[in-house]
Each structure stands twice: as structure tokens, then as C-alpha cells.
Amino acid sequence: MSSQEQTQSNAELEIETEIQSERSDRETRADEPVLEVRELDVHYGDERALQPVNADIPEKKVTAIIGPSGCGKSTFLRCVNRMNDQIDVCSVGGELYFHGKNVYDDDVDPVALRRKIGQVFQRPNPFPKSIYDNVAYGLRIQGKTDDLDTRVERALRRAALWSEVEDRLDESALDLSGGQQQRLCIARAIAPDPEVLLMDEPASALDPIATAKVEDLIEDLAENYTVVIVTHNMQQAARISDKTAVFLTGGELVEFDDTTTIFENPANQAVEDYITGKFG
Secondary structure, three states, X not given: OOHHHHHHHHHHHHHHXXXXXXXXXXXXXXXXXXXXXXXXXXXXXXXXXXXXXXXXXXXXXXXXXXXXXXXXXXXXXXXXXXXXXXXXXXXXXXXXXXXXXXXXXXXXXXXXHHHHEEEEOOOOXXXXXXXXXHHHHHHHHOOOOOOHHHHHHHHHHHOXXXXXXOOOOOOEHHHOOHHHHHHHHHHHHHOOOOOEEEEEOOOOOOOHHHHHHHHHHHHHHOOOOEEEEEOOOHHHHHHHXXXXXXXXXXXXXXXXXXXXXXXXXXXXXXXHHHHOOOOO
């Protein structure tokens, strides 16, 4: 084995060892909900967008949020890392606990919160920078510049993109395909090592092949991160999630249970009607 190959092999071993260590640390809390939602409601001005929501979101699992358009799915997702703070007419009531701390307490810094709860949006939004600089962006902002090359490589490996871009890191991220751009955005989101990853329709703008890659990636990510995904695709929710929350008209969380139960034996007739296509 050449010295270059040995160096690469050692780097891969170090990254895998670090991933396994983080996985072990998080498994010690696997039985605890990472997010506890209590009577959470949302208004846009005088219009109620979300009825009071109560739910416990488990750690290191994939939780899917489904429901018809306009039912409050994305509104709920934005509450988790306080993205709704950026909407002037939006008001949020109730409580949302992250590891036992209400994220809406006055002493919580939303920017610091988003370092722990990252987000990936519907359409890929890479920065007009190189592939490397896209992934390194958040790390540099947070001052995590020690061993930057290793951190960037680790994020790209976790996003299942490293083998496709390792010899073109200096090229523009805008030259990547749509599916690659979305996986790059996932790499950028996980590079600072958040605990929770929010995903708002991450595959809706992708072709079936790219969608399959993102779905496979989401299942892999759940080994190290708590993933909460909004999707209009019920088949996708059934394929990749452990838990499913069903929101229906009026912003009401109608049922939240194991995904198998939701799709095979829902407790609520309205959920069964939605799942079977009778409305929505």
C-alpha cells in the first residue's frame, strides 16, 4: 500500500471511529424524546395556522409529517428551530422542549438553537461557492476551523456524496446535478454536527433516481441524527419513517403513532380516509 493510500485509509478509519463514538453516546439517550411538544399553536395575524399540538418526537428516529396542502406541516416544522421568528405576523403559543429546555424561553438564542437543529429545504439551495466552501461555510461561521478538511470529508461521506466529488472539491456547487446539490445541502447542514435535522419536502424537486438516493441517505442519517421530514408523498413516509404524524385541515394533529400503525390500522377514521385517498 502506498503512503497516500495508507493516509487515506487512516483518515477513513478515524472518521468511522468518530461516527461510532457519537452513535454510542446518542444511544444512551435513545429511549428519551428529543423533542416534547405541549399545546403548541401558531397564528399568522388573526388566522390560526396550527391547532394545539402535543407530541413526543423520539431521538435517532425518522418522524414523517404528512397531510394535505395548507394543513400546517411546514408551519410546525419551522416552529422546532424557531424559523417562524422571521415572520413578523407569526405568533407561537405553548411549549416545545429540546432536551428538557423550552426553545421559546427568553434566554434561548435562536441562532445557537439552529446549530443544534439544522434544516434542509424543499429545493436545493447551494451557495455560489465551491463544493468545499459550501460544506465548510457553517464550520467557519462557528469557528470550527481546526482540522477543517477532515470535517468537510466526514460531512460529505455522511451525505453519501464524497465518492462523487472528492476529486472536484474546488469546482462550483452549482455545477452539480439537482440530486447532488440536495445531498450537498444535507452535508452542509450536518457538518456542524447538529442533533436534529429538519427536512421540508427534500425530494419533491428531484427525479426518481435522485429521490431514492435521498431516501436511502435519510435512513442512514437516522443512525446518528433525529430526522423530522415533511412530505406530501405518503409512500415515501411509509418507506422511510419510524413515526408518522398526520395533520389535517385546520392545522390539527389528528394522529401520531408508529408508521406501521398509521398506514395499516389508524385509530382515526379521517386518517384512514386520507391514507386511502378518499380526500386530500
